[in-house]
Amino acid sequence: MILFLDFDGVLHAENLTSRKPLLSKLPLLEDVLREFPVVEVVISSTWRLKWLDPHLATTEMRKHFSPDIAPRVVGVTPNYRHLDGRLAPDGLSLYHRHWEIETWLRTHRPPGTPWVALDDRAYSFKPFLKNLMEIDSATGLTTEDLQELRRRFKQA
Secondary structure (H helix, E strand, O other): OEEEEOOEOOOEOOOOOOOOOOOOOHHHHHHHHHHOOOOEEEEOOHHHHHOOOHHHHHHHHHOOOOOOOHHHEEEEOOOHHHOOHHHOHHHHHHOHHHHHHHHHHHHHOOOOOOEEEEEOOHHHOOOOOOOEEEOOOOOOOOHHHHHHHHHHHHHO
16 A cells, blocks of 8 residues: 655645644654554655655655654655656646656556555546545644544555
8 A cells, every 4th residue: 555645734734824833743644654564655745846856855755754654655756747748647637646646656566556645635636536535734634534544544
């Protein structure tokens, strides 16, 4: 199982009035990940775009995680701006985050690998995508979201 993880609006509230620190919800997510040791994490957040080299980006993204979870961060999705839109399957070039995820999966995992994406921007994914868990950007991850994530991990 692969978890594609956005940061802004997921691991912390994205609204400007929030006084919570960045990544304030990460410890809660890490608790869930500890329950499911086979789940790997791929960063789909725009935070990854600070680095052009995906290996360097992965190394830098791991630094945000606890030492026991960091090795499970196995990659970052490619930047859609560097992908050939003519090669996007099923019109995914309209849904940038979804396209980046599908490209990462095709490159790094066998077909049929189960995955879920935590993201606050559903418009970056094909409508009605069952793999997407849309998170409310005003709150970031909630207890209910984490319960749903556990359910999905158990089903995989």
